Amino acid sequence: MNGKALALWLLTLLFWGSSPLLEKLALRAVSPLLALTIRTSVAAVALVLAALLTGEAGGIPEVSPRDLLILGASGILAGFLGMLTYFSLLKTGAASKIVPLTAAYPLVTAVLALLILREDLTLTRLLGILLTVAGLIILQRS
Numbered sequence: 001m002n003g004k005a006l007a008l009w010l011l012t013l014l015f016w017g018s019s020p021l022l023e024k025l026a027l028r029a030v031s032p033l034l035a036l037t038i039r040t041s042v043a044a045v046a047l048v049l050a051a052l053l054t055g056e057a058g059g060i061p062e063v064s065p066r067d068l069l070i071l072g073a074s075g076i077l078a079g080f081l082g083m084l085t086y087f088s089l090l091k092t093g094a095a096s097k098i099v100p101l102t103a104a105y106p107l108v109t110a111v112l113a114l115l116i117l118r119e120d121l122t123l124t125r126l127l128g129i130l131l132t133v134a135g136l137i138i139l140q141r142s
Helices: 003-026 032-054 056-062 065-092 095-102 105-115 123-141
Strands: none
Touching (some): 003 032, 003 095, 032 056, 032 065, 065 095, 095 123, 105 123
16 A cells, blocks of 8 residues: 555544544434434535535536436435434444444445346455454444
8 A cells, every 4th residue: 555545544544433423422412314414414515615626516517317326326325324324323322333333334235246246256255244244243242
């Protein structure tokens, strides 16, 4: 991993690792839906500004209707429904337990990629899936 990739990885860990703490604090007094609305609205404003400032917004008309539909569906699944259920779950229990459990979503991706995208089931992928399941069992019992 080169220096830039390492810095990006560490920043991602910092951003994603600290965010649930802020969310858990806010969820003490705010409903999951309202919290998600505020969080997503602020993020949307930041995204629009970033796209405008970098010139990326100019590429929107070139995106195909198919890709718009796929990205929109992804936004509904992950950005709305997934985050709403995550916020609801985060409100119910310990962040230190819930966050790692919900971070097992690559397990779902791996299984769906095998079934829908017909990706190969290699020994390494099978081992990764089994280790993820074992980790979930250990976390659940802790």
